Amino acid sequence: MNKTISKLIAVVIACFIGFSGMSQDFNDLAPTPPMGWNSWNKFGCDVSEKLIMEMADAMVENGLLDAGYEYIVIDDCWQVGRDSLGNIVPDPERFPSGMKALGDYIHRKGLKFGIYSCAGSMTCQSRPGSRGYQFQDARTYASWGVDYLKYDWCYDEGQKAQAAYQTMSDALKASGRPIVFSICEWGESKPWEWGEGVGHLWRTTADIRDCYQCTFDWGGVGVLDIIDKQAELYQYAGPGHWNDPDMLEIGNGGMTRDEYITHFSMWAMMAAPLMAGNDLREMDQLTREILTNQDVIAVNQDKKGEQARKFMDMGEHEIWAKPLADGQVAVCFLNRTDQPWKLDYDWHKQTMYFVQDVSLRKYTYQVYDLWQHKVIGKTNERLEHQIPAHGVLMVTLSKVK
Template identity: 70%
Template sequence: MKLKTFIIGIALLLGCNVHAQMFFGEEKAIPDSIFNSLAQTPPMGWNSWNKFGCNVSEDLIKEMADAMVESGMKDAGYEYIVIDDCWQVGRDSTGNIIPDPKHFPHGMKALADYIHSRGLKLGIYSCAGSYTCQGRPGSRGYQFQDARQYAAWGIDYLKYDWCSNEGQNAQAAYQTMSDAIKQSGRPIVFSICEWGENQPWKWGKGIGHMWRVTPDIRDCFQCKFDWGGVGVLDIIDIMADLYPYAGPGHWNDAEMLEIGNGGMTKDEYITHFSMWCMLATPLMAGNDLRKMDAETKEILTNKEVISVNQDKLGQQARRFMDMGEKEIWAKPLANGELAVCFLNRTETTWHLNYDWHKQTIYFADQVNIHKKEYTIRDLWKHQNIGTTQANTVCDIPPHGVLMVRLSEK
């Protein structure tokens, strides 16, 4: 009798192991080599939070996808439609996460199918804690179950927040979800969002594809709030020294874009977009794509500026010269080119008269202005404005930039 019981037990155990292999076996899991090959350039897309907060729905997401295609944003390189917090309302009797049936009546699989039919990819949001930042169910204790569910729905991108973290070790918490994503069998881009509190740039590579370095952005050029919101210049200053940690498949995340939400001037929004492209950070629009004016569309779809962000060399710009409130940033590009951004942080016009030979920007063998002549192209005017053999003279407006690309003549 004992022998029979033992044999049955072994059979059940083997059955469980076979079942486990069906979900977690090597033949199904995404290997590190595939996972790490994702996001070779900074991801581009749209996220619901900055404009809509908790007011998300199936109809809204479909309309944003349609607008991304029809506005020309897809053609400019944007591809992810990301639903932030508040899409989930609970878990069923087996622990599966439940989308809000009122606002997402057809479920996430049908929504993903629609997004994919538009040639786009769907992103979703969860949290490393027991609850999300808006009190919805988080993924703590359900990481592998949630990742399998996301894979079954056809999710392509996961933003993973840090509210209600209950004192967890951040690296371990994000490693667990990273492992769950890999075991899900679907290549999902993983966005670490713990606000830079635990220096994720030091450990995030191989765990995620990007990591937030600051608290939430606010629609202002320079501002700070007691509860953690920061403005554009504050984020730039935090990003300045993090360039060694960025590269293909692993990016410092400067937060979502506020362009089009009305809190800044046109010149400030141009600076916001220019510097995000120089800093090789993900470009996640945060406005209402259905109602963009010509100015907003012009900024968000400037392909010459976007090409600097998407450059395959994958280097983050460095602050080459800091003259107090006037700065020069430089970003080496593929094919021996260079992007340079003159940033005017002041309230007055910068009357620039720049001698390229006197104040040489030099990057080893990549760029050498003393040995070669470079054509200078203004990426906002879309025209060549001279060469490095002569001084560059122009007026840079308050809170504005001159962003140029240098190509060997």
């Protein structure tokens, strides 16, 4: 009897250690904001095995993998039903080789495989959701080699968001495979207040639209509106847990060059996930230059993991600052207006009170323009620059030795 009890205790301890290890691994899966590509913004429901393979090929060939992008995420409409055992069934016409084979293809490219589901009984496009099948689906995703799950919030049927997402979080942790968990309930239940440890990123707003500033009755919002909604959430972002202002629209044609640069710059400043949403096979030179700007990406991927704060608000002109791990600071001057901003800035005039390692009065810093890729001055002299309408000036400050 004592021997049997000892064995049971040993099993319980082993299970606890295993679960604790998985929990620790889970919390370490997104030390910097995830970078990748998602099918929804450009293709909606028109997804297929062929398309996803071509996007994986293009991510490698166009330099996005080298720039840090790694996830290929299939959004809604890949699933059509469940079999007699309740297993989720991919569309056999659009994904004839099956999801395991597709995941293997993506992995052979040096990329990671992402997929979509929903906490409700159906997805937003009325495909089968995961409610009641969370643990079964998580095991299925693990068997396919899934590395990332975007989990939506349609047809929730009165569920409590925190509890629903915790259930899928537990299922992923028990699946035996480390899977990044993207909470997508549009910020309705303030997931930034409870999301850490449940998921790795959580949407903060309604769906993005390919416009600088616009609103829709059904909830879509533009870039500037999203920035405003995200501005005060900086305290909730950090390594392993990120505010998510939604995917990128760069390259989809709805904004100007300067607006797309603002879009990418501010997502980098806000430590947001960088999930491209364009057709990677047909990128023009401008789109490629924006999405692969290593200076801007470095700010986004900084290991300190702080979200930028707006430390000066002059109405239609704003100044944001993001402390970096190496004692530098990124600063972004945002021009919200339809007219150029003739900037004439005295670095000694304002104090970035939350940037502990930088003293503009005590030391001189070099000012490096992240879009021109060159030094444009020092902080012991005034900064004069013309910022275009709807544009930004994004710089880093590094101490002059």
